[in-house]
Amino acid sequence: MKMEIVCAGVGGRGVLLASTILIETAIKAGFEAMASDEYGMSQRGGSVVSLVKIGDCKSPLIGRENADILLSFEESEFYRNLAFLKRGGMAIVNTRKGFLRDGIGNLLKERNIKCHFVNADDIASRKGSMQAANMAILGYFSYFKQGPYMLGAIEETIKEKTKGKFVEKNLEIFDAGYRYGEK
Amino acid sequence: MKDVNMEVMIGNYSIARGLVEAGLELAAAYPGTPSSEIIPGIIEFNKREHGHIHAEWSTNERCALEVAFGAASIGRKAACMMKQVGLNVAFPSFLGARRKKIKGGLVIICCDDPGPQSSQTEQDTRLIATLLNIPVLDPSSAKEAGDVAYYAMEYSYEHKVPVIVRSTHRVSHARENITLYQIGTRKVALNEGIGEAGVKGSRGQGVKGKRENGGHPNHSITQSLNHSSASSYPLSAKFGIVASGMSFSIAMDVIFELNLTQRIPIYKVIKVNPVDPDIYDFVDNAGRVLVLEETDSVLEAMIHRGNKVFGRRNGYVPGAGELTYDIIRGIIEQIVEEMGMEERTFFPDYSIEEALKEIRFPPRPPRLCAGCPHRASFFAMRYASPEAIFPGDIGCYTLGISMGAVDTCIDMGGGVNLASGFYNACNQDETFTPIIASIGDSTFFHAGLEPLYDATKTGKRFILVIMDNSTTAMTGMQPTPQTGMTADGVKTHSIKIEDMVRGFGIDFLKIIDPYSIPLMVETIREAHAYLVLDNHSAHKPAVIIARRECLLSAKGKHEALLDTINIEQDCIGCKSCIKLFDCPALIFNDEKRKVTVDEGLCTRCGMCLLVCAMKRPRKGQNK
Numbered sequence: 096m097k098m099e100i101v102c103a104g105v106g107g108r109g110v111l112l113a114s115t116i117l118i119e120t121a122i123k124a125g126f127e128a129m130a131s132d133e134y135g136m137s138q139r140g141g142s143v144v145s146l147v148k149i150g151d152c153k154s155p156l157i158g159r160e161n162a163d164i165l166l167s168f169e170e171s172e173f174y175r176n177l178a179f180l181k182r183g184g185m186a187i188v189n190t191r192k193g194f195l196r197d198g199i200g201n202l203l204k205e206r207n208i209k210c211h212f213v214n215a216d217d218i219a220s221r222k223g224s225m226q227a228a229n230m231a232i233l234g235y236f237s238y239f240k241q242g243p244y245m246l247g248a249i250e251e252t253i254k255e256k257t258k259g260k261f262v263e264k265n266l267e268i269f270d271a272g273y274r275y276g277e278k
Numbered sequence: 279m280k281d282v283n284m285e286v287m288i289g290n291y292s293i294a295r296g297l298v299e300a301g302l303e304l305a306a307a308y309p310g311t312p313s314s315e316i317i318p319g320i321i322e323f324n325k326r327e328h329g330h331i332h333a334e335w336s337t338n339e340r341c342a343l344e345v346a347f348g349a350a351s352i353g354r355k356a357a358c359m360m361k362q363v364g365l366n367v368a369f370p371s372f373l374g375a376r377r378k379k380i381k382g383g384l385v386i387i388c389c390d391d392p393g394p395q396s397s398q399t400e401q402d403t404r405l406i407a408t409l410l411n412i413p414v415l416d417p418s419s420a421k422e423a424g425d426v427a428y429y430a431m432e433y434s435y436e437h438k439v440p441v442i443v444r445s446t447h448r449v450s451h452a453r454e455n456i457t458l459y460q461i462g463t464r465k466v467a468l469n470e471g472i473g474e475a476g477v478k479g480s481r482g483q484g485v486k487g488k489r490e491n492g493g494h495p496n497h498s499i500t501q502s503l504n505h506s507s508a509s510s511y512p513l514s515a516k517f518g519i520v521a522s523g524m525s526f527s528i529a530m531d532v533i534f535e536l537n538l539t540q541r542i543p544i545y546k547v548i549k550v551n552p553v554d555p556d557i558y559d560f561v562d563n564a565g566r567v568l569v570l571e572e573t574d575s576v577l578e579a580m581i582h583r584g585n586k587v588f589g590r591r592n593g594y595v596p597g598a599g600e601l602t603y604d605i606i607r608g609i610i611e612q613i614v615e616e617m618g619m620e621e622r623t624f625f626p627d628y629s630i631e632e633a634l635k636e637i638r639f640p641p642r643p644p645r646l647c648a649g650c651p652h653r654a655s656f657f658a659m660r661y662a663s664p665e666a667i668f669p670g671d672i673g674c675y676t677l678g679i680s681m682g683a684v685d686t687c688i689d690m691g692g693g694v695n696l697a698s699g700f701y702n703a704c705n706q707d708e709t710f711t712p713i714i715a716s717i718g719d720s721t722f723f724h725a726g727l728e729p730l731y732d733a734t735k736t737g738k739r740f741i742l743v744i745m746d747n748s749t750t751a752m753t754g755m756q757p758t759p760q761t762g763m764t765a766d767g768v769k770t771h772s773i774k775i776e777d778m779v780r781g782f783g784i785d786f787l788k789i790i791d792p793y794s795i796p797l798m799v800e801t802i803r804e805a806h807a808y809l810v811l812d813n814h815s816a817h818k819p820a821v822i823i824a825r826r827e828c829l830l831s832a833k834g835k836h837e838a839l840l841d842t843i844n845i846e847q848d849c850i851g852c853k854s855c856i857k858l859f860d861c862p863a864l865i866f867n868d869e870k871r872k873v874t875v876d877e878g879l880c881t882r883c884g885m886c887l888l889v890c891a892m893k894r895p896r897k898g899q900n901k
Contacts, residue, residue, distance in 0.1 A: 105642070105878075107647075107878075107879065108878060115286070115453070118455075119286055128454075129419075129420070129452060129453060129454045130453040130454075131448060131451065131452050131453075132451050132453070133395070139647035139648060139829075139830075139862070140645060140647060140648055140862030140863070140879050141642055141644055141645065141862075142642045152531050152534075153526075153527040153528075153530040153531050154419075154528040154530070154531050154603070155453070156528055156531075156602065156603045157603060158532070158535070158607055159603075159626055160624075160627060161535070161603075171639035171640055171642075174637050175639065177630055177634065178630045178631070196636060196637065198633045198636045198637075199633050199634070199636070199637060201633070202629060202630065202633035206627070206630075216878065225878055226878070228878075
């Protein structure tokens with residue numbers, strides 16, 4: 096199996112934690128996995144992209160139109176990283192809106208890209224922790240059961256990789272993200 | 279299920295682990311992206327192993343290298359770490375150390391920044407090492423970086439010469455599942471040459487460090503430890519690739535993607551100096567050779583086979599910048615097509631860019647964090663004296679460039695010296711163009727003391743704002759001399775910036791909280807008035823220490839300064855806050871024609887209210 100995932104967002108909003116959870120989950124499932132992070136000079140508020148590659152590969156870098164999945168933790172970062180996504184790929188976008196402009200919508204249709212919207216900020220704020228929108232996205236992603244990314248497997252990694260006092264809250268938001276998929 | 283001896287870690291931790299396993303005894307470094315995580319890694323692994331490694335943050339790279347050299351010269355296994363431009367700071371001792379015999383081991387880890395992503399310039403440490411004939415190793419993955427660090431220490435200890443491990447940010451910050459060994463038991467042989475991958479097309483075996491050879495290299499570095507001899511590859515190869523570092527790993531993925539694994543052998547180089555002579559057989563036996571390396575043409579110059587080589591010199595490889603996946607794929611496709619070996623198979627779909635043209639999304643240039651105290655300082659500097667020259671320096675606060683309060687940036691400490699130069703250039707006729715230089719606290723200790731002393735001694739008149747957030751924020755919150763904290767968190771004595779400044783005889787010294795923007799503005803004006811005074815005591819710089827804790831370390835500790843800001847009601851959409859304050863939490867909403875606040879980023883520092891054209895407190899007090 097080979098799977099390439101681009102996690103894109105803004106500094107300080109948990110992109111790197113999300114990609115860590117993705118690598119660790121894949122490794123626990125017995126796959127090879129590696130990642131490359133790009134976070135530029137800004138500590139908070141800059142673009143952050145973390146590339147995750149699972150399976151047989153040598154470098155953690157992803158080429159244009161090669162990624163299977165694009166997880167956007169912020170809407171504008173979806174556009175900025177869209178060229179990574181291959182034909183037939185899948186995108187999850189954290190956005191308040193539930194639609195795309197015609198031009199982009201047609202492009203995605205033409206490239207056979209399935210794009211799913213989730214208001215992860217809202218899901219996370221309702222549970223009292225806006226900062227944990229990354230968990231809502233992971234939860235929603237797990238609904239699609241891609242490769243090793245099943246609900247239980249990701250939950251296990253969240254328990255291991257997040258700090259003690261946040262575990263419960265993170266799992267709650269993760270679960271809410273998953274249930275958003277079921278709806 | 280999880281193997282207890284494996285752990286996902288970044289390349290820098292892998293390097294740290296390799297050094298600790300090789301019996302490291304002393305480590306010294308100055309933080310600099312992409313090298314900063316190696317010292318914390320060493321400290322962590324040392325704790326886990328209950329070892330006795332001494333690890334410290336040095337004041338600058340020269341201190342780090344000399345401390346490590348001192349330890350190595352009397353028999354210890356020592357290492358120092360820095361980023362590529364840090365080696366320039368350490369250059370005098372670097373030049374000296376290479377000629378001296380050491381009794382122990384000395385490994386210099388120098389992390390280059392192709393791109394550059396977080397540096398002012400690119401620089402290839404392999405080139406400098408090769409020119410000076412210092413052994414230099416160039417790992418191609420996070421996993422291999424650990425093996426290479428281990429090997430380098432053993433090699434240095436055995437041969438009594440300093441060895442450089444050159445990493446790049448793509449290696450240092452890649453994350454992989456890495457095996458941990460007991461100290462002293464790692465078995466490393468550098469897996470160079472064309473390896474199995476090139477011959478049999480069996481991926482996944484070419485890069486792994488082989489567990490043989492006892493880990494004690496009794497070879498000269500000029501001998502290959504792993505003879506996957508070039509002659510084992512069909513001599514008829516029309517086209518081969520020589521690659522090192524992350525470029526090798528990307529090239530492997532690219533030829534796999536393009537289904538060319540069986541047709542294009544890749545020769546991998548780890549030891550860039552001295553290079554394994556096998557490489558010449560490989561080059562001679564191939565029809566044409568592409569050289570992929572970052573960032574200078576070091577291997578290309580060594581191979582030197584005229585037109586046979588595709589590289590930087592004939593324009594196939596870009597002359598600067600990172601060799602990304604897309605660039606490498608493009609080069610290989612172009613060459614393969616030109617040589618008539620294969621039709622091009624990847625065509626970028628530019629309809630993506632076309633469709634994106636209709637979308638407006640905010641650009642994200644590097645910016646200071648929302649709530650950063652530096653932002654308030656820069657705003658005050660610009661507000662108090664918009665016509666001033668603003669010499670800047672290296673650190674987070676270089677980002678003040680977007681606020682129009684940083685005009686220059688050369689190297690650490692350079693801003694203070696430039697201010698001196700500007701003073702004499704602009705003010706010899708006593709017209710008094712104001713000059714307001716800025717420097718951070720860590721940088722001030724690193725390289726600002728001598729320039730300030732120099733400026734005082736020679737009677738320069740400018741304002742120096744020392745932006746003291748009591749940490750080295752840009753590289754990950756390392757303690758500064760003032761914090762009185764060692765690298766492993768032990769309390770030691772604190773060295774105060776104000777004591778140093780006073781010690782130079784500077785008499786205009788004010789310490790201000792930059793969040794008090796009006797007071798900051800007033801103080802800058804006061805300093806300017808002091809400098810233009812025609813008295814002898816004003817013939818030296820005026821210093822303002824803008825002191826407020828970095829927001830990243832203050833996180834969660836201080837109370838919200840503001841209640842809800844009712845922008846919906848008050849904002850007139852003039853954008854002056856966005857233009858003048860450049861806070862990433864302020865976003866202009868095109869539909870509403872008003873500024874909105876990104877609640878995920880806003881820290882409620884309230885500084886933007888002081889910038890608001892609708893003026894301030896009234897606006898903030900709305901609930």
